[in-house]
Amino acid sequence: MPCTTILVGKKASYDGSTLIARNDDSPSGQFHVKKMVVVQPSDQPRHYQAVESGVKIELPDNPLRYTACPNVDPSEGIWAASGINSLNVSMSATETITSNPRVLGADPYVKKMCDANGKKYPGGIGEEDLVVLVLPYIHSAREGVLRLGSLLQEYGTYEPNGIAFSDKDEIWWLETIGGHNWIARRVKDEEYVVMPNQFGMDKFDFEDAYGEKKENLCSPELKTITDKYHLALDIDDDFNPRLAYGSHTDSDHIYNTPRAWFMERYLNPRTCVWDGIDADFSPESDDIPWAMVPERKITIEDVKYLLSSHYQQTEYDPYSKINSPKKNMYRSIGVNRTSFMSIAQIRNDVKEEFSAIEWVCFGSNVFNAMIPLYTNCDVIPEYLGNTSLTVSTDNFYWASRLLGVMADSCYNFSAIHIERYQDAMANIAHETIDKYDDEMSLSEDISSLIDDANAYLAIRGKELTDAVLNKVLFESSMHMKNAFSRSDN
Numbered sequence: 001m002p003c004t005t006i007l008v009g010k011k012a013s014y015d016g017s018t019l020i021a022r023n024d025d026s027p028s029g030q031f032h033v034k035k036m037v038v039v040q041p042s043d044q045p046r047h048y049q050a051v052e053s054g055v056k057i058e059l060p061d062n063p064l065r066y067t068a069c070p071n072v073d074p075s076e077g078i079w080a081a082s083g084i085n086s087l088n089v090s091m092s093a094t095e096t097i098t099s100n101p102r103v104l105g106a107d108p109y110v111k112k113m114c115d116a117n118g119k120k121y122p123g124g125i126g127e128e129d130l131v132v133l134v135l136p137y138i139h140s141a142r143e144g145v146l147r148l149g150s151l152l153q154e155y156g157t158y159e160p161n162g163i164a165f166s167d168k169d170e171i172w173w174l175e176t177i178g179g180h181n182w183i184a185r186r187v188k189d190e191e192y193v194v195m196p197n198q199f200g201m202d203k204f205d206f207e208d209a210y211g212e213k214k215e216n217l218c219s220p221e222l223k224t225i226t227d228k229y230h231l232a233l234d235i236d237d238d239f240n241p242r243l244a245y246g247s248h249t250d251s252d253h254i255y256n257t258p259r260a261w262f263m264e265r266y267l268n269p270r271t272c273v274w275d276g277i278d279a280d281f282s283p284e285s286d287d288i289p290w291a292m293v294p295e296r297k298i299t300i301e302d303v304k305y306l307l308s309s310h311y312q313q314t315e316y317d318p319y320s321k322i323n324s325p326k327k328n329m330y331r332s333i334g335v336n337r338t339s340f341m342s343i344a345q346i347r348n349d350v351k352e353e354f355s356a357i358e359w360v361c362f363g364s365n366v367f368n369a370m371i372p373l374y375t376n377c378d379v380i381p382e383y384l385g386n387t388s389l390t391v392s393t394d395n396f397y398w399a400s401r402l403l404g405v406m407a408d409s410c411y412n413f414s415a416i417h418i419e420r421y422q423d424a425m426a427n428i429a430h431e432t433i434d435k436y437d438d439e440m441s442l443s444e445d446i447s448s449l450i451d452d453a454n455a456y457l458a459i460r461g462k463e464l465t466d467a468v469l470n471k472v473l474f475e476s477s478m479h480m481k482n483a484f485s486r487s488d489n
Contacts, residue, residue, distance in 0.1 A: 002027065004259055004333050005095045005195035006303050007164055007171050007187050010348065014297040018171050020164040021303045021343040022092045023365060024069070024081050025335060032079070032339045033072040034397055035387035036360055036373075036380050039080075040065055044136050051077035053112050053123035055155055063136035067358060067375045069340050072387050080131035082342040084375040088168060088356040089138050090344035093130040094161035097175055097199045098247035098256075106229040107178025110156030124156035124179065130163060141165035141172045145184045145217055148174060153219055156180045162195055168346045168355065172217075175199060177245050181222045186215040191291040192267060192298060196259035196333075199246030202290045204239055248286050258283035258316070258330035263306050267294045283316070283330060300343060300359060300370075301426060307341055308334040308365035319411045334365040336404070340397070341365055345372075350437050353446045357433065360384065363400030367407045367418050369425035371396065371461040372433060374450040381458030396458075399465045406469075406476040413475045421468040428460050 008019035026032045044063040049056045064087060068080035082092040110124035125133065133151060138144040144165035156179040165172045171187040173195075185201055187193050193200070206223050209216040226232055226244060233243040261283040271292075281288050310332040311317045318328040343359040356375045361368040371384065379385075387397040407414040436453040440446045 002197055002255075002331075002335075003095050004197070004307055005092065005162065005164060005193075006263065006306060007166075007173060007193040007195075008298045008303065009171060009187050009189040009191050010169070011189040012192050012294055012298055014299045015347065016349055017345045017347040018166045018168060019298070019300070019303060019343060019345055020090055020092050020166045020171060021307060021341065022082060022095060022164070023307050023333070023341050024339045026337040026339050028337070031337055031401070033387060033389055034069050034081070034339045034362060035072055035395075036067065036069050036384040038065065038067055038378060038380055039083075039136070040378070041136070045132070048129070048132065050122075050125065050129050051075070052126055052128045053158060055122040055125060055129075057125075057129075057133060057151075057155065059133070060137055065378075066131075066135050067373075067380070068131060068135075069342060069360070072389055077128040078132055079128050080135075081340070082344065082358075083131055083135055084344055084346070084356045084358055085135050085138070086376065087139055088346050088352060088376075089135070089140060089144065090164075090166045090346060090356070090358075091131055091135045091138075091144055092164040092342065092344065093134075094127040094163050095195050096127070096197055097160045097162045097195075098197070098249075098252070099160045099178065099199065099245060100247050102229060102231055103178050103245050106225050106231065107181050109158045110179045111158050124158045125151060126157055126159045127161055130161070138165070141167045141170045142186075142217075145172045145174050149182050149184070149217070149219060152176060152182050153180055160199070162200065166344060166346055168348050168352075173201070175201060175241075175245075177219075177222065178225075181219040181225060183219075183222060183241055183245070184217040187291065188215075190293050192294055193291045194260045194263040195290075196256045196263075198252055198256040198260075199242055200290045202240050202242045202287070204241045206239065242290070252286070253284035254329070255331045257285060257288060258311070259333050260288045261285065262309055262311055262314075262333065264288060264292055266306060266309075267298065267302070268292055270295060300345065303343055304341075304359075304361075304365070304370055304422075306333065308368075310334050310366060319415075321412065336364050336408070338364050341368075341370070343370070351441060351446075354437065354440045354450060359429075360396075361400065362397040364404035364408070367404040368400040369422045369461070369464070370429065371425070371457050372429050373454045373457065374436075377447070377450050377454055379451070381454055383458040383462050393466065393469065396461065396465065399462075399469060403465065403469055403472060406472045410472075410476045410479040413479060414472045417468055417471045417475070421464055425461060425464050428464070429457065432457055432460075
């Protein structure tokens with residue numbers, strides 16, 4: 001999937017929480033319809049079969065409850081995409097990344113094949129499967145890396161992916177390498193990471209990965225393959241996995257690197273030195289850092305802004321009033337075909353029973369707003385969970401999709417309504433969370449208060465979304481191409 005990911009360590013976030021966030025973007029020419037659900041242990045499959053590859057996997061008999069954002073249409077599989085389990089461990093899957101021919105020669109992808117008689121043999125695992133196979137069975141972010149790593153080694157994969165895991169203390173990022181190998185790093189507490197559909201890691205410590213395993217993990221054969229097939233391209237002794245396992249193509253400079261450039265430009269606007277080296281990065285630089293220490297603490301609103309971005313205040317902005325030959329030159333972060341966005345926030349300043357919050361929005365992020373939900377719940381409000389394949393403003397997905405289409409058609413007239421809508425929803429979100437946090441900290445009936453809070457947030461979200469739909473519908477109606485100023489009445 002063409003997506004964008006941001007990871008924020010607990011010392012880099014505004015409230016000491018870990019944040020992992022991702023746009024789930026549909027492939028070009030498609031729009032995957034999504035909903036949010038809670039999967040109870042009794043509903044988790046024990047005998048899993050992938051639709052994409054046909055692989056069959058027996059699953060443990062002790063799953064945890066978890067949230068997910070699956071496809072509404074089951075014909076292509078579950079595609080659970082992101083979620084938080086009942087132990088406050090989060091997973092986001094996946095960020096489609098890149099590779100190169102040398103890697104795929106050394107460790108080819110595992111693909112479904114047929115023998116001479118047409119009998120099909122299952123292929124590996126991929127984005128369709130990963131959350132269902134991993135999230136219900138892990139007790140920490142590190143454990144998520146190790147479980148997924150063992151599955152990749154056993155079953156292989158048919159595509160390159162990056163996957164995030166978080167708990168209240170740690171964030172880990174895993175990137176697949178070829179068909180069976182993988183690499184993972186712990187995000188430092190004081191840093192943030194940006195990932196724009198390209199192999200990302202630019203540093204890795206094999207000595208730690210095969211020794212103490214403090215901040216680096218990898219598949220057992222990765223170093224052997226790297227040496228045997230001469231994958232490392234460094235001149236000096238500092239190993240750069242992006243050079244070894246990633247891509248450096250012309251299309252990266254249009255599709256991927258500009259997104260990393262814009263996000264780091266926003267969070268580090270005055271920084272001109274990275275690791276003691278003068279740097280002057282452009283949107284097409286291949287060496288934009290994977291991880292950075294921000295110049296200030298990062299908020300939920302910062303993450304939403306970045307994952308909604310379209311190169312505002314630059315000559316690349318497709319919505320700019322200025323005529324520029326570079327307009328719409330690069331792939332925006334907030335695009336038309338976003339299915340949903342999730343920010344998993346695992347907090348450290350409240351009780352564990354209500355510390356996990358998932359901020360969710362659907363449709364194009366340029367025009368939508370987030371509704372936060374406490375994930376230690378047994379039901380998801382209907383407004384976020386009742387999506388069908390039929391267009392309806394009775395659910396958040398379709399209402400957001402409709403809002404985006406109308407606002408895009410008359411951007412300069414509707415932008416103020418969208419901005420006020422997003423601000424109003426954010427205000428209500430934080431006010432509600434603060435209120436219910438205080439109540440839950442003093443109550444023994446936390447589960448009931450969580451249900452009340454989630455229901456209230458969904459109700460207010462629907463009210464605000466319906467109201468802005470009315471305003472933007474009026475604006476887009478007034479600026480239709482067949483409008484004429486002379487009245488007939």
